[in-house]
Amino acid sequence: GSANGTAPLALPNFQIGRPLGKGKFGRVYLARTKAPPHFIVALKCLHKQEIVAGKVEKQVRREIEIQQNLRHPNILRLYGYFHDSKRIFLVLEFAAEGELYKQLSKLGKFDEKRSSRYIAQMADALSYLHKKHVIHRDIKPENLLIGLKGELKIGDFGWSVHAPSDRRHTLCGTLDYLPPEMVEGKEHTSKVDLWALGVLCYEFIVGGPPFEDLAGHSATYRRIRNVDLHVPDSVSPEAKDLITRLLRYNPDDRLPLAEVLQHPWIKKYEKKRS
Numbered sequence: 228g229s230a231n232g233t234a235p236l237a238l239p240n241f242q243i244g245r246p247l248g249k250g251k252f253g254r255v256y257l258a259r260t261k262a263p264p265h266f267i268v269a270l271k272c273l274h275k276q277e278i279v280a281g282k283v284e285k286q287v288r289r290e291i292e293i294q295q296n297l298r299h300p301n302i303l304r305l306y307g308y309f310h311d312s313k314r315i316f317l318v319l320e321f322a323a324e325g326e327l328y329k330q331l332s333k334l335g336k337f338d339e340k341r342s343s344r345y346i347a348q349m350a351d352a353l354s355y356l357h358k359k360h361v362i363h364r365d366i367k368p369e370n371l372l373i374g375l376k377g378e379l380k381i382g383d384f385g386w387s388v389h390a391p392s393d394r395r396h397t398l399c400g401t402l403d404y405l406p407p408e409m410v411e412g413k414e415h416t417s418k419v420d421l422w423a424l425g426v427l428c429y430e431f432i433v434g435g436p437p438f439e440d441l442a443g444h445s446a447t448y449r450r451i452r453n454v455d456l457h458v459p460d461s462v463s464p465e466a467k468d469l470i471t472r473l474l475r476y477n478p479d480d481r482l483p484l485a486e487v488l489q490h491p492w493i494k495k496y497e498k499k500r501s
């Protein structure tokens with residue numbers, strides 16, 4: 228029970244603020260609890276008929292079940308959810324600095340110090356996820372947010388699964404982050420996230436994904452399968468070394484997360500402990 232007699236996680240208990248963004252299946256609003264302490268959250272509103280039409284209700288359920296049990300500073304918290312006749316609401320941690328991809332498109336690319344810190348935070352979050360046998364499977368700038376202290380937060384576990392998984396999904400959205408094994412519809416393991424980490428590192432430093440091919444999907448597929456990688460000379464040798472150790476065709480040849488966190492390019496920019 229609560230002060231006004233309704234369950235705490237219910238719409239009447241929230242004051243809705245400005246829209247924060249809109250995704251495929253619904254909008255996100257800044258919100259706060261009416262009753263003190265005024266807890267600030269991001270409220271994602273999903274429309275049930277769109278979820279049913281998109282045949283993604285299983286994924287939303289899985290996301291809620293997975294994300295509710297995750298506690299890590301670089302993973303956006305899902306505090307809970309509630310629904311009314313037409314909508315499902317996800318009560319999410321509010322990431323005060325907003326969407327990472329917006330900063331990336333505004334700046335064009337990140338300097339290597341900022342990129343290194345983001346990649347270190349990603350590797351930390353991914354090793355936490357993999358220890359819980361969760362593969363995110365959808366690591367890309369659009370799913371990353373930035374917290375109050377400039378820290379990276381992985382959001383949107385809509386495509387995460389318990390490892391290993393070979394469930395075929397109609398993969399929607401960008402192909403740029405898919406590893407060869409997913410492009411070829413093979414069984415995939417948590418090592419798909421290692422490939423995505425390499426793609427992300429390249430995109431942060433260079434400003435665009437490594438296998439993008441404006442000739443279209445099949446050209447991108449081919450470049451991914453052939454690991455047709457060209458790292459510009461503007462990229463430092465240490466950063467290039469990490470990228471090439473993650474973007475390996477064979478999942479078992481990809482640098483494990485523990486070694487990513489010990490890589491010279493990561494240690495070089497680690498926050499100095501005063």
Ligand SMILES: Cn1ncc2ncnc(NCCc3cnc(NC(=O)Nc4cccc(C(F)(F)F)c4)s3)c21
Pocket residue numbers: 247248250252255269271273283284286287290303317319320321322323324325326372382383384385386
């Ligand atoms: C923009 N913005 N600015 C600040 C800020 N702070 C927090 N959050 C923000 N935005 C919301 C980020 C999200 C986190 N988790 C999500 N989860 C989801 O959207 N799940 C989901 C939906 C529909 C269908 C499916 C599936 F699986 F069925 F496909 C899964 S969206 C913020």
